[in-house]
Amino acid sequence: MLNREYATRMALDLGFDLVGFAQAGPVPGAQQFLDWLRAGYAGEMSYLVREPARRLDPRLVLPGVRTVMMVGLSYDSLAVPEDILSDPSRGRIARYAWGLDYHDVLIPRLRELGERLTHLSRAYVDTGPVLERSWAKSAGLGFIGRNTCLINPSRGSHLFLGAILLSEEVDHWEPERTNRQYGCGQCTRCLVACPTHAFIKPSLLDARRCISYLTIELKGSIPIEFRASMGNRIFGCDVCQDVCPYVRRFSRPTRELAFHPDSPNRVAPPLLELLAMDRTTFSLHFKGTPLERSKWRGIVRNVCVAAGNWGDSQALPLLEKLKTNEEPIIQEHAAWAITRIIAKQGQPTNVVRRHEQTEGHSTSLAGLQTHC
């Protein structure tokens, strides 16, 4: 039998901000998940479709599990001036990725916690078949908002969630409280603010339309219809949380130094620098951060879109170079960006002529326009 207070204290001592426990069994919200998958909202995220039964019951993941221990760790950082974030000449990175890779920060601590608490345990931070938001809600960490995020009424939603499956039962269960007292009320801010209209209805997200999916999970071409709405976002999106009154009022900087950015260029690097980086420079800059997951190819694809939306001819020489890259995905996005910049300039001939002079080689305007 696990002493609840002792386990909670241990988790807090390891730096977690929120701790809760839920009885292992069929996951609450299973039907929502299955309906969501069936509707195709998961897009290319095939790992979600694999073995759905395991995701719906942790006892199939770890036989003998009695308790799902859930933790939350804030990733909010000190305020960054909005003019840096929304500067169209910079590529905006979502807040959760401003510091080091959260898996590297959370997983070793969760493993240590699990080992200290029970003889059998398994730790996950979106690394396994565990529906973390549903379990977090059941464990009393917060309620599920209309933006689908787990919101803690006194901390907001800028939280990473982590799960440990434990073979022991806690000595007492507390009734789930937060969802009864708190919720979205009449608010619909997130639903209205989403740049790509990704919410089908409250608490139902079509991931295929979400900028987070388009910039991180999608490996192929970003559908043209979403490119303009992406603005300068090159990795993830925070809009539906940034507008949330719970975040605006209660979110506060994390004590976790690993999640604080070391410079403005970690939150919104200049697009020209990003367009110019090769694979080695990319590794040098982003090693150990969540951006590493998208690799050079994914980030540069997104940066091309942001450059097209910026619409400044300074980006043309670099985009021209990328248009001849060996990766077809980069060629296509660079070509789209070039066409968009030229269209935005409204003076195609002059721009191209100026561009030709800078580059020292000729560019076919007719060829560029066919990519629109």
Ligand code: B12
């Ligand atoms: C796939 C995924 C995505 C996809 C799809 C997101 C989505 N909303 O479905 C994409 C790529 C779009 C994405 C984006 C983001 N993600 Co994500 N993602 C995941 C992942 C790996 C699986 C989520 C999933 O299964 N989605 C399918 C839907 C149907 O499930 P769900 O969102 O969990 O919703 C459940 C609950 O809402 C519940 N539910 C709803 N109503 C009710 C009511 C009751 C009564 C009950 C019991 C349950 C319930 O039912 C649903 C199904 O069980 C999880 C990690 C994990 N293993 O859980 C991280 C996770 C959800 N993501 C996270 C984060 C941080 C993000 C981003 C903020 C990153 C960013 N800034 O770009 C955005 C937020 C966008 C948004 N509004 O969701 C965090 C969420 C933290 C939080 N406070 O909620 C998680 C938990 C990762 C982590 N370990 O910290 N993500």
Ligand code: SF4
């Ligand atoms: S993360 Fe951005 S794109 Fe995705 S649902 Fe929220 S506001 Fe919409």
Ligand code: SF4
């Ligand atoms: S913005 Fe409003 S509707 Fe959306 S999650 Fe926050 S409180 Fe709920």
